[in-house]
Amino acid sequence: MLQSARFIRVQTHLRISALTRRAYSTVTPGTTEEIRKRLTDELKTAMKSKDPVKSTTIRSILSEVYSADKTHPQPLSSSAIISVIRKAASRRLDAAAEFENAQRPDLAEKERKEADMLQIFLPALMPEADVDRVLQEIIDDQKPAQNDKRAIGSLFKVFYSKVDRSLVDSDLVKQRAEALVAARA
Numbered sequence: 001m002l003q004s005a006r007f008i009r010v011q012t013h014l015r016i017s018a019l020t021r022r023a024y025s026t027v028t029p030g031t032t033e034e035i036r037k038r039l040t041d042e043l044k045t046a047m048k049s050k051d052p053v054k055s056t057t058i059r060s061i062l063s064e065v066y067s068a069d070k071t072h073p074q075p076l077s078s079s080a081i082i083s084v085i086r087k088a089a090s091r092r093l094d095a096a097a098e099f100e101n102a103q104r105p106d107l108a109e110k111e112r113k114e115a116d117m118l119q120i121f122l123p124a125l126m127p128e129a130d131v132d133r134v135l136q137e138i139i140d141d142q143k144p145a146q147n148d149k150r151a152i153g154s155l156f157k158v159f160y161s162k163v164d165r166s167l168v169d170s171d172l173v174k175q176r177a178e179a180l181v182a183a184r185a
Helices: 002-024 031-048 052-071 078-101 105-119 128-142 149-162 170-184
Strands: none
Touching: 031 052, 031 078, 052 078, 052 105, 078 105, 128 149, 128 170, 149 170
């Protein structure tokens, strides 16, 4: 009797875990799964090589990704995961600058190493020339008014519908858009 109860508990646990896996396996195959797999593979490699800095850094990124997954009805897309990694790298660089200001070069170096480690997972940003080319095409089609914030907002809307947000630096896009619209007038 005792063995059968344990057997039933194990069977129930297996069914529940199988249902849980199915819920998360509905993601369309592609780069999202590749990015997640790459992060987990790198975590395993870091753990096997006993690299505490790398494993802690990757664990923090995976934690942010899983947390964002829980807040959204569907798992994050690849561009959202890349955005999470970019924000984490940016936070680390900001922290390194703050540590430098506070005369803590040891902590600043640690933060820079973590930011460099995260750069491995990020695709290259779109070059400024390509950003200018896409913006110029949109400006030629729309002919926005000079310094009209609505026109610049619609320019951003069309730009980000053509280009993945995770592949460009938003500050650069804003600067170039304002400069091109001002030069147009």
